[in-house]
Amino acid sequence: MLMGPGSTGPLNARLIAAAYRDEQEATDKVLRLGSAIDAYLFASPVPYEFARKAGVLTMPATYVPLGGASLHEALLRATLDERYDPTRASLDVLSRADVVEAYSEVDLPVDGIHVHEELTSTAQLTSFHEGLWRRKATRMAITCVRGVAERLEAIGVPVMRLRPTNAGVRSALQTAGLLGAHHRLEEAQLGVVIVDVPTLRDSTRRSTPRYWRDELRLALHRLLLQEAHRINATAHPVDDHTFMVTATRGSLVSATEGFRQPPFVERIKAELGIAIEVGIGMGRTTQDAETHARAALSRAQATRQSFAVDREGRSLVPAQRAPQRQQTPEPLRTKGRETLMRLSERIAEEDGPLVVDAENAGRMLGVTPRTARRLLRTLVEEGLAWPLPPNRTLQPGRPRQLYRLIIEKLDKDKAGK
Numbered sequence: 504m505l506m507g508p509g510s511t512g513p514l515n516a517r518l519i520a521a522a523y524r525d526e527q528e529a530t531d532k533v534l535r536l537g538s539a540i541d542a543y544l545f546a547s548p549v550p551y552e553f554a555r556k557a558g559v560l561t562m563p564a565t566y567v568p569l570g571g572a573s574l575h576e577a578l579l580r581a582t583l584d585e586r587y588d589p590t591r592a593s594l595d596v597l598s599r600a601d602v603v604e605a606y607s608e609v610d611l612p613v614d615g616i617h618v619h620e621e622l623t624s625t626a627q628l629t630s631f632h633e634g635l636w637r638r639k640a641t642r643m644a645i646t647c648v649r650g651v652a653e654r655l656e657a658i659g660v661p662v663m664r665l666r667p668t669n670a671g672v673r674s675a676l677q678t679a680g681l682l683g684a685h686h687r688l689e690e691a692q693l694g695v696v697i698v699d700v701p702t703l704r705d706s707t708r709r710s711t712p713r714y715w716r717d718e719l720r721l722a723l724h725r726l727l728l729q730e731a732h733r734i735n736a737t738a739h740p741v742d743d744h745t746f747m748v749t750a751t752r753g754s755l756v757s758a759t760e761g762f763r764q765p766p767f768v769e770r771i772k773a774e775l776g777i778a779i780e781v782g783i784g785m786g787r788t789t790q791d792a793e794t795h796a797r798a799a800l801s802r803a804q805a806t807r808q809s810f811a812v813d814r815e816g817r818s819l820v821p822a823q824r825a826p827q828r829q830q831t832p833e834p835l836r837t838k839g840r841e842t843l844m845r846l847s848e849r850i851a852e853e854d855g856p857l858v859v860d861a862e863n864a865g866r867m868l869g870v871t872p873r874t875a876r877r878l879l880r881t882l883v884e885e886g887l888a889w890p891l892p893p894n895r896t897l898q899p900g901r902p903r904q905l906y907r908l909i910i911e912k913l914d915k916d917k918a919g920k
Contacts (some may be wrong), residue, residue, distance in 0.1 A: 526550040533554050551566040569671075570605060577589075590611055594646070629651050632646065633660060643662065649664060693789060748766075783811035842878050843913060862875070
């Protein structure tokens with residue numbers, strides 16, 4: 504920590520220490536720090552490997568290397584101390600290629616060295632060194648793991664622990680600073696989300712009432728503004744059935760679970776009962792990002808592939824599009840028309856309006872509001888009802904979702920027959 508920005512040159516960074524007693528605790532430290540970190544710098548490859556294998560590294564990460572200068576320093580100390588013989592040694596964690604290179608650079612033979620490259624448990628690494636020493640195949644151990652060094656010392660095995668050099672720490676700090684700065688630039692990339700609403704697009708062809716389209720568009724715009732505010736973005740309508748959300752790549756990563764799920768879809772489906780289609784694009788300018796977003800939307804609509812592309816127009820992977828709205832099979836269409844017919848008959852008997860909610864529909868059909876809500880959504884999917892904006896009231900609880908029944912469809916069927 505003392506080798507921070509002051510001694511490493513123009514490194515504009517704030518260092519946060521996360522100390523641990525055992526290298527395996529690094530995984531928990533990473534989880535505790537969360538997304539507030541731009542880059543992780545580990546004290547050695549050991550904690551880095553534990554965190555990497557646990558799958559908790561969501562930000563750029565590097566470590567202070569223990570090969571090269573650190574190994575040279577350990578070999579020099581070993582040759583100056585008669586208790587050690589570096590020509591007959593066991594080493595762990597480092598790759599054999601790095602060990603052979605370091606030995607060759609200081610003109611030491613490698614015939615008597617044994618290397619355990621894989622990072623395993625402290626007990627397994629200790630057993631590796633101890634077994635070779637007891638068979639007199641080695642005369643010393645060189646380890647990267649503090650716990651291994653402590654256990655070997657306790658049973659009398661001559662051991663030397665690799666430690667990072669000052670130059671290695673300074674170099675690793677610079678690398679971590681560059682990684683963090685690059686990550687910041689990546690996160691700050693301009694991103695555009697194009698939201699297309701098939702219900703509004705199709706309703707213009709069906710000559711649906713303009714007031715219904717306007718109310719639904721306003722309700723949808725209100726929801727998108729709320730979602731955009733949550734991720735520090737902006738939202739505005741583009742045309743009768745399209746909206747644009749302008750954000751950064753970093754905010755979109757969190758809103759899409761790393762571009763695995765399209766944003767806004769679930770909430771709009773839950774509150775308005777309609778499906779939307781989404782395309783996300785990155786770019787150096789808003790125009791570039793919008794062009795890429797529209798291309799991603801067209802690709803997703805045509806091929807059900809990735810809904811997000813980067814600044815070069817390549818798919819951001821892994822990106823999985825939500826299941827497409829499928830055409831309702833004929834049995835459900837028949838059931839939907841039967842439901843609409845039953846509702847229209849009861850409405851005619853009561854001389855009531857064509858706008859209903861789940862409670863009224865449930866009362867007229869003799870089912871629970873939950874079942875009625877599901878039946879009304881089926882009517883929407885089949886084009887037999889229009890979802891209206893939620894009815895906001897001063898009363899607490901979920902606002903009432905209203906639906907306008909399109910009984911004109913029944914009249915057309917009768918006329919066709």
